[in-house]
Amino acid sequence: MKASGTMRGAVSELKEFERQAEAEKRQIAAVRENGVGLLTPELLERYSDKTNLPAQELVLAYGRLGGTVSFTPEQLHQMYLARKRREEKFNNRIYGVKIASLLRASRPADKERAKEVRNATLYQRKGNLLFFRVSGREQPFYRVQIRLENWQEALYTATPAMRAVREVLQGRVSIECPCGRHQYWYRYLATIGKYAIDPLEHDFPKIRNPKLTGCCCKHVLRAIRELGSNRVLLVLARQMDAERKKPGFKSVERKQMFNQSDLNILISRRLHRDAMAALRKYKAAADAMEKKQTPRRSSAVLQGIDPKVVQAVGDIARLYRQLNMDSGEAIRGIADKYKLNAAQIDAILKEDRA
Ligand SMILES: [Zn+2]
Numbered sequence: 001m002k003a004s005g006t007m008r009g010a011v012s013e014l015k016e017f018e019r020q021a022e023a024e025k026r027q028i029a030a031v032r033e034n035g036v037g038l039l040t041p042e043l044l045e046r047y048s049d050k051t052n053l054p055a056q057e058l059v060l061a062y063g064r065l066g067g068t069v070s071f072t073p074e075q076l077h078q079m080y081l082a083r084k085r086r087e088e089k090f091n092n093r094i095y096g097v098k099i100a101s102l103l104r105a106s107r108p109a110d111k112e113r114a115k116e117v118r119n120a121t122l123y124q125r126k127g128n129l130l131f132f133r134v135s136g137r138e139q140p141f142y143r144v145q146i147r148l149e150n151w152q153e154a155l156y157t158a159t160p161a162m163r164a165v166r167e168v169l170q171g172r173v174s175i176e177c178p179c180g181r182h183q184y185w186y187r188y189l190a191t192i193g194k195y196a197i198d199p200l201e202h203d204f205p206k207i208r209n210p211k212l213t214g215c216c217c218k219h220v221l222r223a224i225r226e227l228g229s230n231r232v233l234l235v236l237a238r239q240m241d242a243e244r245k246k247p248g249f250k251s252v253e254r255k256q257m258f259n260q261s262d263l264n265i266l267i268s269r270r271l272h273r274d275a276m277a278a279l280r281k282y283k284a285a286a287d288a289m290e291k292k293q294t295p296r297r298s299s300a301v302l303q304g305i306d307p308k309v310v311q312a313v314g315d316i317a318r319l320y321r322q323l324n325m326d327s328g329e330a331i332r333g334i335a336d337k338y339k340l341n342a343a344q345i346d347a348i349l350k351e352d353r354a
Pocket of ligand 1: 181182219
């Protein structure tokens with residue numbers, strides 16, 4: 001069949017991309033090991049005290065062709081201050097920063113460029129670490145990583161998966177992109193702000209970004225946009241449901257590409273529309289429950305129960321069935337909250353299937 005053939009092709013493409021991204025990571029690390037002329041934390045620390053600055057200019061190697069670049073003590077002191085300000089701006093005792101803060105701190109120029117980035121696909125997960133394949137210009141794709149710092153704690157709650165994931169996405173995240181913009185401008189900021197993912201960068205970006213402004217490259221911004229999409233929300237909710245069912249809550253710490261059915265949602269346009277429709281229903285059910293809208297008739301065993309609750313339970317059960325997700329958790333949550341007993345839940349589900 002053509003559709004499944006296309007999907008198989010997409011999966012092997014993604015596998016090949018992942019192999020390349022790993023090779024590229026090793027290569028960048030090797031080049032970085034041999035870095036020259038680095039403005040290390042220790043070096044910068046010598047310029048912390050304005051009243052006691054070293055007298056001489058600092059001359060550092062620039063590039064690998066024998067060039068040099070020099071800085072006055074006052075320039076270095078300004079860089080030291082820029083680092084201090086940046087450290088204070090982000091709470092650096094906790095890992096990750098909220099997406100809203102990342103967006104606020106990003107430069108308008110990067111946001112503009114992000115609009116031209118064609119595609120970002122979430123394809124793989126390692127515990128709380130998500131991998132995106134993002135279109136690039138210098139090379140076809142970059143592997144952007146986003147770590148959801150609140151994923152683990154959300155796993156242990158009884159909050160229905162869909163809502164739990166939505167909360168996780170509003171929580172703190174850390175970021176990484178292998179592109180030059182991130183490497184030379186922003187990785188140092190991410191490291192001192194404690195929202196970097198390996199590799200970290202401890203040496204000051206003295207040439208490109210001495211004032212330490214900006215935050216995300218266009219690839220990270222594009223991945224963040226995808227992270228906010230309904231299809232990602234759905235797949236992550238399915239992942240969370242599956243992970244919660246594992247004995248002893250063992251989390252998937254191995255790197256794992258999503259299975260066919262999740263990749264279908266993440267890649268296919270048609271299924272994306274289906275997922276959107278399912279999600280709209282879910283939202284409607286949740287809204288109905290909260291706003292207590294139009295009731296519908298109920299059977300005898302359900303007398304005395306708020307009809308909107310009855311409807312919400314039915315809607316959620318149906319949605320989870322459509323998505324092949326276990327609705328147990330979600331329904332138990334509602335049952336607890338609204339004090340429904342097992343017979344009442346059964347009646348609702350029976351009525352709903354009828
Ligand atoms: Zn990038």
